[in-house]
Amino acid sequence: MAGDRPNNNPSSLNGRQKAAILLISLGSELSSQVLKMMSDEEIEVLSAEIARTGTVNTELKNAVLEEFYETMLARGYIAQGGMDFAREVLTKALGEHRTERILNRVEGLGEGTSFELLRKVDPETIANFLKNEHVQTIALVLANLDPSLMGPVIAKLPPELQPVVAYRIATMDKPSPEVLHAIEEVLEKHISSDFEQVATKMGGTKKVAEAMNEIDTDMWQDILEGMEEIDPEVAAEVKSQMFVFNDIVLLDNRSVQELLKEIETKELAVALKAATNEVKDKILSNMSKRAAEGLKEEIEYLGPMRLIEVEAAQQRIADTVRRLEEEGRIIIAGRGGATSVIVE
Known part of the structure; x- marks a missing residue:
């Protein structure tokens, strides 16, 4: 059949072809919901591509679905803490080789325009x-x-x-x-x-x-x-959204110490469950040896937690930073600024 795909490698397909296969894989009910969010022009383009696609075997469907899932997962981590955070989290879960392949694909999505x-x-x-x-x-x-x-x-x-x-x-x-x-x-x-x-x-x-x-x-x-x-x-x-949890690494030591006065140990432990090593080091290096050991024990004691709970704790700490800034107790310079953070 002319519309059959020659192989099961998604990398050989362009964006429209992948989108068509994704919609086919989702089934008519879910696909119709997706199409409702598109413009008439987009619907026409995808409908034509679906018509050209023909038969798609299960292996290729699964490969496209997996690539889509990986891309959305990576984009979520990038939005949460930047490329380095996404790389660290994904490497722990998927391994270095697979992570680099995913991130290279995500980085390449915006290429090719003026x-x-x-x-x-x-x-x-x-x-x-x-x-x-x-x-x-x-x-x-x-x-x-x-x-x-x-x-x-x-x-x-x-x-x-x-x-x-x-x-x-x-x-x-x-x-x-x-x-x-x-x-x-x-x-x-x-x-x-x-x-x-x-x-x-x-x-x-x-x-x-x-x-x-x-x-x-x-x-x-x-x-x-x-x-x-x-x-x-x-x-x-x-x-x-101008200060997020991972931006703690941008604070100087006196600022971090001022922040730690406002946070309960358990709240901090929950927030650090999914933090980067850089953030953990920043926090621990501004605590006494005894307090740092206590925090590490608290993190281990917590065991597995839902990501939504960890993110909520991180958001509360970020809110605390913004409150301290509004109170004049700390000053957060823009990342592009030349000044350092000042703690009164």
Whole structure:
């Protein structure tokens, strides 16, 4: 049959083919629910691909489903604590070779668009050619950049644009083909490359929070104040994500010691169950030998725990850090800032 797949290796398939096989594997009921969340254009493309797919054997279905699961799992860990955290957790569960294969695949998902070329351009140049574009176009372009580049670009935009652009990115979902075409026109003015239309969620409050962490404190505070005037709820959500549990490694020793005064040993033990070694070392090195041994024993005593319970404890500790900052007891500099954390 012409539509049969030649082998059982998902790596030989493109994204549309994998998506078609995934929908076939999910069955009609689940697939229909997925399609409801897509645009008409996406449905047409996938429907045509499904029609071309023909018979898919069980082995290939399972391989595509496994790849999809691994990718979503990796993306979840990356969103939670960054690439290093994802690598550490996945290596413990799946081994080094399989982990690297998964992460290489995840990292490669964003390649092949004009935005890749922007990574080689300095933030000021990007800001200069974007500043006269419509604010939504600016937001859509920046939403495709890594937060480490997005933050500095926002910082180079005119002050009156900064909070508006940050807000648009924070509330952004899937762009329409028309809007994607507008972005293509903007990029074609400055870089020579084909733009591959990718209809995925490009923005979000977490991405804005990560970008704000790349610029100095005074500037991100001004941007958030401007966002609060536009939408207080979105601004609050961005602020709540600007410090996460794994960012404890960014604090200096005196700051960590100040934080430890506010946290019960059991709460800390639960939070450290799924923490990186770097975070554990940061905490333990700021405790007395006796207290550190007690904490290690508490962690061992807890035994296996649900991830949701561990993440809840980590969130409460991150909330404590933000409270201490608001009280003026600690000051958290932006990751891109040149100053160190100051503890009064």
